[in-house]
Ligand code: SF4
């Protein structure tokens with residue numbers, strides 16, 4: 707089977723190149739390993755668990771974020787590194803943004819954590835979001851980074867909800883405060899993140915929940931709070947949204 711891989715090696719050239727490989731393996735990660743072992747030792751990619759658990763092997767296949775170890779190949783598939791990150795080499799990108807984004811949430815665990823009773827229901831409340839494997843698929847798919855590199859983004863906001871719903875966290879108000887700027891109100895609610903998450907997490911729904919929690923705590927959407935609804939005009943002048 708023929709596959710194409712977009713590659714980049716800044717030591718050789720400042721431009722990316724497209725390489726075509728013929729592989730026998732039908733699983734993408736196994737095919738990458740086959741290429742490295744048998745065709746080109748310089749091909750660089752990340753992998754760890756090889757079973758969809760560590761999140762390290764995410765790439766884009768024909769433009770869609772996938773875990774390489776969980777993806778079956780088709781003829782002429784086009785493999786690229788994930789988006790919105792600096793490429794270090796070939797399919798490996800710099801993921802230092804993970805720590806940076808999560809640190810912006812200012813999380814603090816309660817010092818008396820041992821004394822806090824946690825029920826099965828409490829665990830269930832944060833179970834889905836706790837399953838995030840930090841694969842960066844959602845981060846790569848998010849269009850907001852085209853215009854705002856400071857955006858907290860889907861996995862950090864999903865994590866924010868996880869901690870806001872966690873009984874062991876003392877500073878929920880600080881977390882809610884930390885997601886107001888370059889956070890929940892900057893999301894376009896496009897669902898791209900939700901569609902690509904291999905863990906079935908729904909960052910868009912989590913962001914909407916965080917918006918509700920924020921409103922209940924006295925925050926408002928900065929993009930609509932100064933909006934003048936009268937600027938649409940009336941039937942006899944100005945803009946008529948119905949077009950008559
Ligand atoms: S729903 Fe929001 S966070 Fe998710 S990809 Fe779209 S803009 Fe980004």
Ligand code: SF4
Nearest residue numbers: 838839841842844903
């Ligand atoms: S929310 Fe899903 S897509 Fe995003 S980093 Fe976590 S596991 Fe990956």
Ligand code: FES
Nearest residue numbers: 754755756761775
């Ligand atoms: S190698 Fe761990 S998720 Fe693919």
